[in-house]
Amino acid sequence: MDFNKLFDSFNTENKSEEEVDIYMSRKEAFKKLGSLTKKVALASLPVAAFTMMPKMAFAQSSDVIGVLKFALALERLEYQFYIKGVDSGVVSGRHMDVFMAIREHERIHVELLETTIQALGGNLDGVPSMFDFTAGGVFPSPFSNRQLFLALSQAFEDTGVRAYKGQAPNLIENDDLLKVALQIHAVEARHASQVRRIRGRKGWITEEDYDGIDGFGATFMMASSAVYAGEKNTTHVGVEVTEVTTVPVMAVREAWDEPLSMQMVLDIVKPFIVS
Amino acid sequence: MTKFTDSKGKGYKPDQGLSSSRRSFLQYSGAALATSAILLSGCEQFEEFIPPKNPNSPKKVNLGSGDIGILNYAYALEQLEAAYYTKVALLGFYLGASAEEIRVLEDLRQHEVAHREFFEAALGKNAIGKLEFDFSMVDFRDRNSVLQTAKTFEDLGVAAYNGAGPLLTNPDFLVVAGKIVSVEARHATAIYDLIAPNEAFVDFIDDGLERAFPPMQVLQAAAPFIVTEIDASNLPKA
Structure with a gap:
């Protein structure tokens, strides 16, 4: 769920125009950014790691x-x-x-x-x-x-x-x-x-x-x-x-x-x- | 032997750099060293620059296990960085190096030498020997070659400490690793800033997180620069 939430924040589909605008302006800041896919994959990793951890650890x-x-x-x-x-x-x-x-x-x-x-x-x-x-x-x-x-x-x-x-x-x-x-x-x-x-x-x-x-x-x-x-x-x-x-x-x-x-x-x- | 001269700018003027024929590493004689802008601080550093001649270095080192193994791993990387910046300084910096660039590289040399000597002292009898390095793929006359190599080492150092931190069990060692890794990250950004002013990390940390590499990945990346064989097989895995 948390993974999806983060993923959604980078996904421009199903978003209002305003949300997309906010997203695109952010994207401009990273004009030299490589592929968006890479970013999503990287950004998602830590959350995935957390949510996969057994509850016992905490x-x-x-x-x-x-x-x-x-x-x-x-x-x-x-x-x-x-x-x-x-x-x-x-x-x-x-x-x-x-x-x-x-x-x-x-x-x-x-x-x-x-x-x-x-x-x-x-x-x-x-x-x-x-x-x-x-x-x-x-x-x-x-x-x-x-x-x-x-x-x-x-x-x-x-x-x-x-x-x-x-x-x-x-x-x-x-x-x-x-x-x-x-x-x-x-x-x-x-x-x-x-x-x-x-x-x-x-x-x-x-x-x-x-x-x-x-x-x-x-x-x-x-x-x-x-x-x-x-x-x-x-x-x-x-x-x-x-x-x-x-x-x-x-x-x-x-x-x-x-x-x-x-x-x-x-x-x-x-x-x-x-x- | 006398200490490194540490006065800013003095003696480091790039146009006083060595002629290209003298710049060749293998042609360096003791006399050339003595007359170069920088005087060596100790015989151990001198030895680093004459690799084939007096190999006090073992052919192979074993980092060991547990926290000691991780600290030896950090010691190996600090040896690499210290040797690199010492050589950059010893060769009079690259052609056309600005005062600011020399100041940054000289600070990095001092920091990395301090890190290396700290680990050596902290590890005591558990310390691995002095490693032998090969920087032949670096063109020390060329700004881009020197700075890109520095960037590689600093980024790798940050990723190495981040990956190694969770492998430590003693919180005091974790803290000291943390004290060093943030300085390595500061270095990385300063080097980036020299390469591409005001663009540092803009296109690097695009996910807001630094890299964290396991030791094997780091050692593989560093392998082209390290002559001594490093046995890391006993390091903690997770």
Whole structure:
């Protein structure tokens, strides 16, 4: 059923004109996309994997569903952010393909998570669906101030990467779910890298991020310091990497991304959530 | 030996690149290395560039089983990436490389070397030996050849970690793999962005999900670049 639902979203037959229009405009974003068949096949796979999993695997699935709902909250926030971003004209023409692609990825992530949560017997209650990207007026005009839009985008993407990473261990007993979470995680990292580069920064998290996202005063700086908290870590599974390599410490810090706990992520995004 | 020079731009000017006759890998002498823009950080790296001469490398390695096997698998891939970017840098980057391109490739070299040395230390006595590589199909003078190969390695690395994550049983190892794979994905996008500015991932991740490959598929894809025989038969399958 869920498989069919996703499939239908790519199938223009039996659709109203308006639905087809929405579909076709999405298609334009992927003007270099290969065959539609390939897309359908790929997009359908993970859902198929989930729905084929024995229910037994989720005997104690409340934690897993909690993780998925948490991820869904972040994906909805991102998706809404890029819908508005693309529609508002804040995105420059030469970056439009990138942000339309990001929007489409986030849409797929939202749909995938919603479908999966429901397939596992969960519901979507309590998952935020309304957002205020000014964070109550703290960041005015995110959809007319291009620099602010890009700074927020970077913060959301880098936070998303850290959020998925932090939840990976909670999915370790569910290999199929973990795999898809990792597949989303890496896409968020691609987004982060691209947006950072559009902003003239390195694609990876660097020393300069600890100074905050500049141009928007102390508030953004404080907010973004939470986004990058702990990213200077150079010790991994007990190995202090700076002691075993001649690579400069700055590069060692860049070479590992750090996880964030669910609570730390929620604290970061809370100001953007209305309900 | 002295450390790699890590100052940005300094010593990496493409027009100071080596003449084409000296660029040939096999013609590299110790003297040429010493006078090249980059000084080597350690003898082990030096050895990587003189494959036939001093093969400390075993002919064959066995990755082992369980989590150790998966970590050795990651170590093998990091060795491949590190060796590749080290060679790119050692040969003075490709003709006409921009300052930005050199900055990205130099960052990638440093990151991958750090990853490699991390795995070596983390695995300790369980670590496989140093692998021997063959990059003869890469034209290191040619921008397209260098960047496309980098793209191949980064995309493959991301797909490899994504496929390997579910094979791990220790959550600490899973987290560290996660810490590395997102950086590999950042690399992949940066390389894409050099190849086709502002088109990164637009036509690649068309289903919103990264690829995830099982180890055998990854090792097959990497096989043309790896001389040392890798026995992956004891790796966990699922």
